[in-house]
Amino acid sequence: MVSKFFYHFFKDKLLVPHEVSIYLNLIANLVVISIFGYILFKLLRFFGRKFLGKIAYKTKTSFDDLLIKNNVFxxxxxxxILSLFNSSLHILLEALPLLYKYFEKIVSIAIILFTVWLIRSILLSIKDFLREFSAFKDKPLESYVQIFMVILWMIATIIAFSVLTDKSLYRFLTALGTFSAILLLIFKDTILGFVASIQITINDTVRLNDWITMKKYSADGSVIEINLASVIVKNFDNTVTSIPTYSLISDSFKNWRAMSNSEGRRIKRSVLIKVNSIKFIEDLSSFNKIELLKPYITNSLKEINRYNREKNIDKSLLINGRNLTNLGLFRKYLDEYLKQHPKINQELLFMTRQLESTPNGIPLEVYAFSKDKTWVNYERITADIFDHIFASIPYFDLEVFELPTGNDLNHLSK
Known part of the structure; x- marks a missing residue:
């Protein structure tokens, strides 16, 4: 037999003792099989690259290219090669049954390991292929692959231990149950991440490319990866934050996706007006020159004068009856300004409202939605609106509240 060729060569030709010849025969056979296996591996790899590679290049689908890229073949x-080696072990180690038993277990575990890697390569190819479709670009496919791989590694580990210990799977699983509490502690983070990934997927809480804000982890940016252990966020300043996946279930965070998918981005900012600058208006001549206020002033004066006449109001004092105030006119002016602004979405709610007074003045808030939702453009639109507001305030004899500065205090001391 071929397996005993080197044994007879060492024993009969070189007169090596029987026991030594057995081990030398084993080493020689292993060297020959290793060389043969290496050559076979290179041939299969060459066949895969040249023949299968050409077929993959000619096909329209990219899936076969991805199979090659992810080392499936x-x-x-x-x-x-390992299966062929395993089938020849009983011939090689015929004279060493104990060694044959150990070698068989090692090769069997290696086959299990490479089978897991093969399935992983196929899953990665499927994931990369699905990424080419727009419907899957924002889906956490990495999490799906990792969930499947966790289950697969658990099954492979159980089978490998069963092979090593010569115990049936049933007996091994029964023994494993007694260590379940320890396993839960060891794999706590993995289990929490596993549960969180499923909940995130089912509830559609976070997708790839969503912009999220999470103060606890100083995260403020776009989600670039979702996996079992963590969610990777690329912040606006190009730093990267890693958030434990389970934290997206247990803690609160802000997702800006709804804003991105809506018809506008909200502008909600206020100006503090000094209370002592608010007054009734005696002379409207200067305000009539403001184009946006002309129709409002005309209609309001008619209504106010009619009301005051019907009620016989004594107008020797402005406080009597109905009157226009500079703050009221300014608020109406801002409403009209927003109404004609080309970058404000007129289909969504917009208004200027007066909030509850504070020790620092009366907040006058602008509430509107910009058509452009891009951050840079949104900030420019908001800044332009408030530049105009601050420049318009003196025309209404109003003042913006400011805390005293060093120069103000010096002026007061004089």
């Missing part, structure tokens, strides 16, 4: 080659 390389892992198949390894499994084929």
């Amino acid at each position: 390389r892992n198949i080659s390894r499994i084929i």
Whole structure:
């Protein structure tokens, strides 16, 4: 037999003792098989690259290219070689039954390992292929692959231990149950991440490319990866934050996706007006020159004068009856300004409202939605609106509240 060729060569030709010849025969056979296996692996790899590569290049689909890229055929080659080696072990180690038993277990575990790698390569190819479709670009496919791989590694580990210990799977699982509490502690983060990934997927809480804000982890940016252990966020300043996946279930965070998908981005900012600058208006001549206020002033004066006449109001004092105030006119002016602004979405709610007074003055808030939702453009639109507001305030004899500065205090002391 071929397996005993080197044994007879060492024992009969070189007169080596029987026991030594057995081990030398084993080493020689292993060297020959290793060389043969290496050559076979290279041939299979060459076949995969040249023949299958050409077929993949000619096909319209990219899936076969991804199979090659993710080493599917390389892992198949390894499994084929290991299977051939495993089938020849009983011949090689016929004279060493104890060694044959250990070698068989090692090779069997190696086959299990490469089978897991093969399945992983196929899953990665499927994931990369699905990424080419727009419907899957924002889906956490990495999490799906990792969830499947966790389950697969658990199954592979159980089978490997069963092979090592020569115990049936049923007996091994029964023994494993007694250590379940310890396993839960060891794999706590993995289990929490596993549960969180499923909940995030089902509830559609976070997708890839969503902009999220999470103060606890100083995260403020776009989600670039979602996996079992963490969610990776690329912040606006190009730093990267890693958030534990389970934190997106247990803690609060802000997702800006709804804003991105809506018809506008909200502007909600206020100006503090000094209370002592608010007054009734005696002379409207200067305000009539403001184009946006002309129709409002005309209609309001008619209504106010009619009301005051019907009620016989004594107008020797402005406080009597109905009157226009500079703050009221300014508020109406801002409403009209927003109404004609080309970058404010007129289909969504917009208004200027007066909030509850504070020790620092009366907040006059602008509430509107910009058509452009891009951050840079949104900030420019908001700044332009408030530049105009601050420049318009003196025309209404109003003042903006400011805390005293050093120069103000020096002026007061004089």
